[in-house]
Amino acid sequence: MERIEQHACFGGSQEVWKHSSAVLGCEMRFAVYLPPQSRLEARPVLYWLGGLTSSEQNFITKSGAQRYAAEHGLILVAADSSPRGAGVADDPAYDLGQGAGFYLNATEEPWAAHYRMFDYVTAELPALVESHFPATDARSIAGHSMGGHGALIATLKRPGFYTSTSAFAPIVAPSQVPWGQKAFTAYLGTDAKNWAAWDACALLASAADKVRLFVDQGEADEFLETQLKPHLLHEAAKAGGHDLMLRTHPHYDHSYYFITSFIAEHIAYHAAALSSER
Amino acid sequence: MERIEQHACFGGSQEVWKHSSAVLGCEMRFAVYLPPQSRLEARPVLYWLGGLTSSEQNFITKSGAQRYAAEHGLILVAADSSPRGAGVADDPAYDLGQGAGFYLNATEEPWAAHYRMFDYVTAELPALVESHFPATDARSIAGHSMGGHGALIATLKRPGFYTSTSAFAPIVAPSQVPWGQKAFTAYLGTDAKNWAAWDACALLASAADKVRLFVDQGEADEFLETQLKPHLLHEAAKAGGHDLMLRTHPHYDHSYYFITSFIAEHIAYHAAALSSER
Numbered sequence: 001m002e003r004i005e006q007h008a009c010f011g012g013s014q015e016v017w018k019h020s021s022a023v024l025g026c027e028m029r030f031a032v033y034l035p036p037q038s039r040l041e042a043r044p045v046l047y048w049l050g051g052l053t054s055s056e057q058n059f060i061t062k063s064g065a066q067r068y069a070a071e072h073g074l075i076l077v078a079a080d081s082s083p084r085g086a087g088v089a090d091d092p093a094y095d096l097g098q099g100a101g102f103y104l105n106a107t108e109e110p111w112a113a114h115y116r117m118f119d120y121v122t123a124e125l126p127a128l129v130e131s132h133f134p135a136t137d138a139r140s141i142a143g144h145s146m147g148g149h150g151a152l153i154a155t156l157k158r159p160g161f162y163t164s165t166s167a168f169a170p171i172v173a174p175s176q177v178p179w180g181q182k183a184f185t186a187y188l189g190t191d192a193k194n195w196a197a198w199d200a201c202a203l204l205a206s207a208a209d210k211v212r213l214f215v216d217q218g219e220a221d222e223f224l225e226t227q228l229k230p231h232l233l234h235e236a237a238k239a240g241g242h243d244l245m246l247r248t249h250p251h252y253d254h255s256y257y258f259i260t261s262f263i264a265e266h267i268a269y270h271a272a273a274l275s276s277e278r
Numbered sequence: 279m280e281r282i283e284q285h286a287c288f289g290g291s292q293e294v295w296k297h298s299s300a301v302l303g304c305e306m307r308f309a310v311y312l313p314p315q316s317r318l319e320a321r322p323v324l325y326w327l328g329g330l331t332s333s334e335q336n337f338i339t340k341s342g343a344q345r346y347a348a349e350h351g352l353i354l355v356a357a358d359s360s361p362r363g364a365g366v367a368d369d370p371a372y373d374l375g376q377g378a379g380f381y382l383n384a385t386e387e388p389w390a391a392h393y394r395m396f397d398y399v400t401a402e403l404p405a406l407v408e409s410h411f412p413a414t415d416a417r418s419i420a421g422h423s424m425g426g427h428g429a430l431i432a433t434l435k436r437p438g439f440y441t442s443t444s445a446f447a448p449i450v451a452p453s454q455v456p457w458g459q460k461a462f463t464a465y466l467g468t469d470a471k472n473w474a475a476w477d478a479c480a481l482l483a484s485a486a487d488k489v490r491l492f493v494d495q496g497e498a499d500e501f502l503e504t505q506l507k508p509h510l511l512h513e514a515a516k517a518g519g520h521d522l523m524l525r526t527h528p529h530y531d532h533s534y535y536f537i538t539s540f541i542a543e544h545i546a547y548h549a550a551a552l553s554s555e556r
């Protein structure tokens with residue numbers, strides 16, 4: 001573990017660390033925001049998963065989340081969106097390979113060797129964070145677009161591990177949209193039977209435990225009809241008896257201008273859930 | 279004038295426009311944030327000048343200012359930091375040429391043809407903004423680093439034009455520091471007599487009108503001792519009887535993590551000044 005950035009921010013510390021990931025077999029970076037309260041006591045953690053093409057930088061430079069994390073005493077951890085490096089399989093397209101790991105464990109070559117982002121973000125990274133920073137083992141998770149998909153499947157595949165879950169403009173049914181079909185074919189193979197274990201809508205239909213989800217979606221999102229299809233999440237949650245708060249916002253698009261406009265409410269939502277659990 | 283970006287943000291609209299600048303002789307971009315209040319009535323404008331290497335994008339993606347502009351009903355305009363384009367003189371260094379216009383009017387070749395950023399940001403751009411957007415003619419100005427220098431000289435050279443002025447980590451005495459000496463030599467020539475008209479500390483010493491300035495400076499700023507030297511501004515303001523509020527903040531560096539941590543107070547400061555003038 002080596003700290004490669006450190007900046008004072010809203011009374012706390014915005015940092016970027018690099019480390020050698022045993023799960024991914026490559027060097028990875030992640031960002032951590034330590035609120036001022038963490039100098040005195042261990043604090044709960046909100047994990048952020050980014051969208052296609054993002055690194056650990058997008059959320060920390062563009063979301064404005066640190067102000068609210070400082071208010072509520074939440075640690076923020078922003079992960080990268082795939083394994084990285086010269087020895088890691090890649091593809092020239094923006095929606096496959098590096099920058100597009102889809103937060104799953106790949107089974108197909110050439111991806112299977114490194115693309116195990118699910119195990120990384122739901123096990124190796126939390127263990128690292130909880131052992132190296134003043135963090136409790138209370139965790140929540142949120143994400144954007146492909147990272148919203150990641151937050152949803154992490155919640156559904158790791159019951160009880162996260163206290164609360166939210167997403168901005170998530171991919172909710174990757175098996176049914178072009179981004180997901182392309183990635184799942186490459187990472188999981190052509191047999192769509194193997195896709196359901198990584199598809200939030202499919203997982204919701206078969207989930208034994210009821211989950212609670214908070215989703216914000218912009219109505220002017222350029223990917224709304226083709227890639228996101230939030231009505232499928234609404235239908236799956238309703239059919240399975242899950243508690244989905246899905247808000248749609250006129251005029252907002254898919255960008256960080258949407259995220260920054262509503263991140264305060266997401267941070268407050270997670271902080272309330274995490275504090276009621278203590 | 280052509281709008282090339284538009285994003286809903288905190289109930290208002292974050293836009294980027296391009297236009298042909300008569301003053302600069304090239305195509306320019308600027309960003310404008312229109313708060314929700316501007317749909318009903320004309321609102322005052324805060325101009326933002328960025329630091330070395332910045333375009334109109336840095337402030338709008340990283341500062342988080344839109345939230346506070348929406349609260350106070352301020353229009354935000356972020357300018358580019360130099361003339362741009364293939365026909366505009368440039369230099370490979372980050373601190374000269376495109377991205378480093380220093381908000382002055384150059385007299386030396388090859389710069390004099392296009393590098394007239396002072397006239398652009400203090401005349402052409404305000405006229406454009408006030409004729410194309412729901413803006414009043416009440417204006418304030420702020421900036422960062424080289425843009426802080428720009429905000430200070432704009433205030434001192436255009437008495438009465440701006441209602442209030444603030445800066446983050448400004449270059450205050452370009453004639454006395456390496457960044458400024460290099461740029462002034464190139465743009466204004468080797469005769470340092472011609473530099474005083476573009477140097478905030480020199481202008482403060484000779485200003486007929488008393489000015490009021492609000493400056494925030496990080497104590498861990500990597501450029502503090504070599505390029506910024508805020509004590510020179512303190513001494514010049516004191517000698518001239520000007521009203522300088524200079525705050526220093528332990529641990530904060532030169533980055534946007536510093537700006538975003540204190541931008542709320544700058545927006546509130548300008549909003550109060552602009553509303554008391556109405």
